[in-house]
Amino acid sequence: MAITYDAIRRATADLYAWSLRTVPDDAVAALRAALDTETAEQARKVLRFMLTAAERAKSDDTYLCTDAGVPSYDVKIGTAARIDGDIRQAIVDGFADLCATAEPPILKFVTNPLTNQRSFAGKDMPLVTWDVASGADHVEMTCSPKALGTGRWASIETFVSPSLETIERHVMECVLKAGSQPCPPVVVGVGIGGTFDIAAKLASKATLRRLGTINPEPILADMERRLFEAINATGFGPMGTGGDTTALGVHIDYASGHGYTPVAVCFNCWINRRTRARIHDSGEIERCE
Amino acid sequence: MTVTPAVQDDLPRLSVPLSRGDARNLALGDVVRLDGEAIVTIGMPTHQRIMAHVAEEKPLPFDLGGAAFFHLSVCSRETPAGGAEPLYVNPTTSTRFNPYLPTLIRRFALSATAGKGGLDMDCARAMQEVGCVYFSMMGGASPLLSEGVAAIVETAWDDLIMQFRLTRVRLAGFGPLTVAIDAHGRSLYDDLARNARAKLPDILAKLNAGRAAAR
Numbered sequence: 287m288a289i290t291y292d293a294i295r296r297a298t299a300d301l302y303a304w305s306l307r308t309v310p311d312d313a314v315a316a317l318r319a320a321l322d323t324e325t326a327e328q329a330r331k332v333l334r335f336m337l338t339a340a341e342r343a344k345s346d347d348t349y350l351c352t353d354a355g356v357p358s359y360d361v362k363i364g365t366a367a368r369i370d371g372d373i374r375q376a377i378v379d380g381f382a383d384l385c386a387t388a389e390p391p392i393l394k395f396v397t398n399p400l401t402n403q404r405s406f407a408g409k410d411m412p413l414v415t416w417d418v419a420s421g422a423d424h425v426e427m428t429c430s431p432k433a434l435g436t437g438r439w440a441s442i443e444t445f446v447s448p449s450l451e452t453i454e455r456h457v458m459e460c461v462l463k464a465g466s467q468p469c470p471p472v473v474v475g476v477g478i479g480g481t482f483d484i485a486a487k488l489a490s491k492a493t494l495r496r497l498g499t500i501n502p503e504p505i506l507a508d509m510e511r512r513l514f515e516a517i518n519a520t521g522f523g524p525m526g527t528g529g530d531t532t533a534l535g536v537h538i539d540y541a542s543g544h545g546y547t548p549v550a551v552c553f554n555c556w557i558n559r560r561t562r563a564r565i566h567d568s569g570e571i572e573r574c575e
Numbered sequence: 576m577t578v579t580p581a582v583q584d585d586l587p588r589l590s591v592p593l594s595r596g597d598a599r600n601l602a603l604g605d606v607v608r609l610d611g612e613a614i615v616t617i618g619m620p621t622h623q624r625i626m627a628h629v630a631e632e633k634p635l636p637f638d639l640g641g642a643a644f645f646h647l648s649v650c651s652r653e654t655p656a657g658g659a660e661p662l663y664v665n666p667t668t669s670t671r672f673n674p675y676l677p678t679l680i681r682r683f684a685l686s687a688t689a690g691k692g693g694l695d696m697d698c699a700r701a702m703q704e705v706g707c708v709y710f711s712m713m714g715g716a717s718p719l720l721s722e723g724v725a726a727i728v729e730t731a732w733d734d735l736i737m738q739f740r741l742t743r744v745r746l747a748g749f750g751p752l753t754v755a756i757d758a759h760g761r762s763l764y765d766d767l768a769r770n771a772r773a774k775l776p777d778i779l780a781k782l783n784a785g786r787a788a789a790r
Contacts, residue, residue, distance in 0.1 A: 331606060335713055342719065351717055352648035352649075352664060353648065353665065353667070394738075438668075450786055451786065458775065462772060466763075467693070469691065469714040512782050519774065521770055521771055526692060527763050
């Protein structure tokens with residue numbers, strides 16, 4: 287038994303289709319918790335509509351957003367997994383399957399940045415990050431299609447030996463710049479250190495962490511709590527029309543690096559699209575999120 | 576799509592295109608549903624093409640005079656009869672169209688605009704001049720918004736991808752929508768951005784205090 291081209295191809299299409307219809311349960315729980323603490327009546331209305339939309343996407347088996355996003359996958363290959371077939375090609379073909387068969391159809395969002403032409407295919411599509419998991423005998427795939435609403439607010443700035451104060455102030459500036467626009471309440475991802483590319487990846491992956499989990503690094507756990515309160519004090523509120531609920535969570539990760547310290551900040555909108563599955567060598571696709 | 580019981584709530588219903596009176600009576604924060612007809616697109620090329628038509632004084636495929644013009648994405652399917660049925664809809668961020676909207680609002684005396692994320696104060700001033708509002712649609716609430724789009728009346732500029740086409744839609748209980756820029760030059764977005772900026776020194780001071788206490 288091995289993990290086959292066919293299994294990865296199927297998982298690629300399934301994960302995407304699921305992600306378009308699902309607000310993850312931790313995000314739903316966070317929206318409900320926000321409803322308990324939100325003091326602005328207008329914002330409470332918007333939060334209730336969001337919860338209704340999440341339920342209806344599930345009960346009606348339909349999409350939350352018209353923007354199907356740019357196809358993005360994180361793939362972790364277990365070092366004990368046996369692979370049979372070209373799984374890189376399987377992801378390309380699985381995404382093509384999705385575009386051809388999605389019901390209802392998805393719109394064209396894959397964009398050539400040189401011409402701004404949009405289609406269902408393009409250079410380096412889907413975007414895949416490959417990683418290795420020590421000891422695991424499966425392949426784990428996360429699909430998090432990123433749409434324009436939040437994607438456009440991601441940024442990175444490189445500091446030299448910044449203090450925590452400098453980092454936190456920078457995060458707040460990014461939050462103020464995005465303001466009402468990234469479909470709040472958002473999950474804010476922050477990546478600190480490493481190199482330019484690593485910081486961006488850390489921030490992006492941090493948004494995928496389950497809401498309500500505690501950061502194992504105490505300095506960052508404290509920073510997450512502080513920034514969560516600070517961001518919710520800005521007042522942008524649900525859908526950016528005012529309220530106490532601008533963020534559902536702040537997730538930060540870091541890597542050691544040099545004295546130059548890139549700080550990446552990115553956002554996930556309230557529907558917090560992400561799905562994850564393990565592909566086992568029995569051919570089973572085990573949906574985890 | 577059919578209108579299901581979910582839209583039969585107690586939100587006020589207005590007809591679009593709005594009368595100037597209706598537009599001017601709306602207040603920031605009002606939550607409403609709409610019936611009637613709107614012209615929608617999310618295309619940057621579409622806005623640029625409209626601007627070119629305006630500059631050359633060429634007629635548009637449909638009259639935008641007094642219209643409800645929304646930044647709404649529509650996915651539709653062709654019907655055997657040769658028309659199109661709406662499948663699902665959702666708004667896009669309006670702010671990227673800030674450079675074009677003041678011209679369009681004034682030139683066509685639009686009565687309503689809509690999208691998510693807002694428009695800038697140049698747009699708000701143009702809206703005040705002509706008596707036009709901006710409705711915030713909820714991004715990610717496609718299941719709710721879609722059931723309020725009863726039909727696609729017609730599309731134009733079909734050389735563009737589906738969501739960029741200029742599309743006339745018939746609305747029936749479309750919403751919920753929040754009035755976020757009124758017809759009197761007031762903008763929730765501008766208020767919130769300025770408040771947040773004004774609060775920032777206090778917010779940063781609290782961050783500093785929290786950090787000092789954590790040590």
